[in-house]
Amino acid sequence: MKDVLKKCNLCKRNCLVNRYTSTGFCKQTNEIRIAKACLTYFEEPCISNTKGSGTIFFSGCNMGCCFCQNEKISTGNFGKIISIERLADIMLELESKGAININLVTPTPHIIGLIESIKIAKSKGLSIPIIYNTSSYENINSLKLLDGLIDVYLPDLKYFNDTYAIKYSKSPNYFLVATKNIEEMYRQVGICKFDSNGNIKKGVIVRHLMLPTLKEDTKKVLDYLYSTYHDNIYLSIMNQYTVIDNLKYKELNQKVKNKDYDEVIEYAINLGLKNCFCQLDDTSNTKYIPDFNLEGV
Numbered sequence: 001m002k003d004v005l006k007k008c009n010l011c012k013r014n015c016l017v018n019r020y021t022s023t024g025f026c027k028q029t030n031e032i033r034i035a036k037a038c039l040t041y042f043e044e045p046c047i048s049n050t051k052g053s054g055t056i057f058f059s060g061c062n063m064g065c066c067f068c069q070n071e072k073i074s075t076g077n078f079g080k081i082i083s084i085e086r087l088a089d090i091m092l093e094l095e096s097k098g099a100i101n102i103n104l105v106t107p108t109p110h111i112i113g114l115i116e117s118i119k120i121a122k123s124k125g126l127s128i129p130i131i132y133n134t135s136s137y138e139n140i141n142s143l144k145l146l147d148g149l150i151d152v153y154l155p156d157l158k159y160f161n162d163t164y165a166i167k168y169s170k171s172p173n174y175f176l177v178a179t180k181n182i183e184e185m186y187r188q189v190g191i192c193k194f195d196s197n198g199n200i201k202k203g204v205i206v207r208h209l210m211l212p213t214l215k216e217d218t219k220k221v222l223d224y225l226y227s228t229y230h231d232n233i234y235l236s237i238m239n240q241y242t243v244i245d246n247l248k249y250k251e252l253n254q255k256v257k258n259k260d261y262d263e264v265i266e267y268a269i270n271l272g273l274k275n276c277f278c279q280l281d282d283t284s285n286t287k288y289i290p291d292f293n294l295e296g297v
Contacts, residue, residue: 001112001115001145004112005018005019005020005030005112006018006019006020008024009139010062010108010109010111010112010138010139010142011025011026011062011108011109011137011138011139011142012062012137012138012139012171012173012177013025013026013062014139025062025064026060026061026062026108026109027059027060027075027077028059028060028077028109028110030112030113031081031082031113032058032081032082032083032084032087032110032113032114032117033058033059033060033077033079033080033081033082033110034056034057034058034059034079034080034082034087034090034297035057035058035059035072035073035078035079035080035292035294035297036055036056036057036290036291036292036293036294036295036296036297037054037055037056037057037090037093037094037295037296037297038054038055038094038295038296039051039052039053039054039055039094039097039098039099040052040053040055040103040290041053043055043103044205044234044236044277045198045277046194046198046199046200046205046234047100047101047103047131047152047154047199047200047205048100049100049197049198049199051098051099051100052097052098052099052100053099053100053101053103053131054091054094054095054097054099054100054101054102054103054128055103055105056087056090056091056094056102056103056104056105056107057070057073057079057105057106057290057292058073058079058104058105058106058107058109058110059073059077059078059079060073060074060077060106060109060110061073061074061075061106061108061109061135062108062109062135062137062138063135063137063169063170063171064169064170064171065158065168065169066168066169066247066248066249066252067168067211067241067244067245067247067252069242069244069289070106070289070290070292071244072292073106073292074106078292079292079294079297080294080297082297084113084116084117084120085117085120087113087114087117087121088117088118088120088121088124088126089121090296090297091117091118091121091126092121092124092125092126093296094296095126095127095128099128100128100129100199101128101129101130101131101151101152101199101200102121102126102128102129102130102131103131103133103154104130104131104132104133105133106133106134106135107132107133107134108134108135108137108138108142111138111142111145111146112145115145115146115149118130118149119149129151129152129200129201129202130149130150130151130152131150131151131152131153131154132146132150132152132153132154132155132185133154134153134154134155134156135155135156135158135178136155136156136157136158136177136178136181136182137171137174137177137178137181138177138181140180140181140184143181143184143185143188144184146188147188148188150185150188150189151189151201151202152189152200152201152202152203152204152205153182153185153186153188153189153203153204153205154204154205154207155178155181155182155185155204155206155207156178156206156207156208156209157175157178157179157182157206157207157208157221157224157225158174158178158208158209159174159175159217159221160175160217160220160221160224161175161217161220162174162175164211164214164217167249168211168249168252179224179228182204182206185204186204186229186232186233189202189203189204190202190203190232191203191232191233192204192205192232192233192234192275203233203234204229204233204234205233205234205235205236205277206225206233206234206235206236207235207236207238208221208222208235208236208237208238209238209240209241210237210238210239210241210256210260210261210264211241211252211256212241212251212252212254212255212256212257213251215260215263215264218237218264219264219267222235222237222264222267222268222271222273223271226268226271226272226273230272231273231274231275233275234275234276234277235268235273235275235276235277236276236277236278237261237264237265237268237276237277237278237279238279239256239258239261239278239279240279241255241256242255242289243255244289265278
């Protein structure tokens with residue numbers, strides 16, 4: 001399996017570089033690099049609840065979103081190289097702190113090492129669900145390597161129109177790639193299941209971050225997801241887009257308008273969506289951006 005990294009095609013960038021000697025789009029080598037491991041409390045209620053989600057933030061990203069809030073680790077490559085065994089121990093440490101799941105954030109470049117770490121952690125007694133938190137721009141064969149190891153998939157579906165995917169995230173064919181990947185995720189884990197405390201144990205939750213002025217694109221994303229999956233998956237429609245820099249795309253230098261978000265939520269209700277999370281408060285705030293300081297590493 002490690003031979004994959006000698007001609008890396010884990011994601012749709014298909015860099016085909018030898019990650020033992022060089023790096024591709026994500027700037028990652030054959031080693032695992034993480035920036036933080038801690039309990040987080042601002043996820044969807046079934047993910048963080050009151051005890052917190054055991055979140056591990058991986059360095060590197062295979063998307064190129066100009067508005068990224070985690071730029072320090074996504075393109076800045078901040079983080080510390082750790083061993084596969086150390087990553088397994090971090091998962092166990094988070095469980096010992098009360099985490100109700102292990103939440104792997106932007107893990108795509110690290111899939112190969114991650115597989116071994118999960119197996120080691122489970123052999124040592126890890127018993128909480130594993131969440132794979134992704135932009136959905138993998139190659140589908142990479143996801144197939146995870147079959148049986150991941151309990152919950154938390155994919156983004158960022159765009160419907162490829163014009164926006166290319167313009168804002170440098171990710172051609174994003175919708176086609178992401179939707180095929182979500183199909184594979186659903187094939188692996190099936191309908192959402194929860195424990196008696198409302199914590200998710202199995203299933204798919206698709207996140208969609210609304211961007212300013214793109215409410216019609218958001219509606220098309222909702223149309224696709226509901227017509228394809230109905231209530232067999234959950235959706236999370238987020239209004240937390242935060243302006244963190246003066247971007248060259250002027251339309252992105254503003255919050256999502258409340259009236260636009262309200263219109264989208266009403267649209268979702270009229271579609272018939274029942275299994276859907278929405279954000280009622282003003283979540284467009286830098287206080288929700290993690291402080292990447294190697295905590296827990």
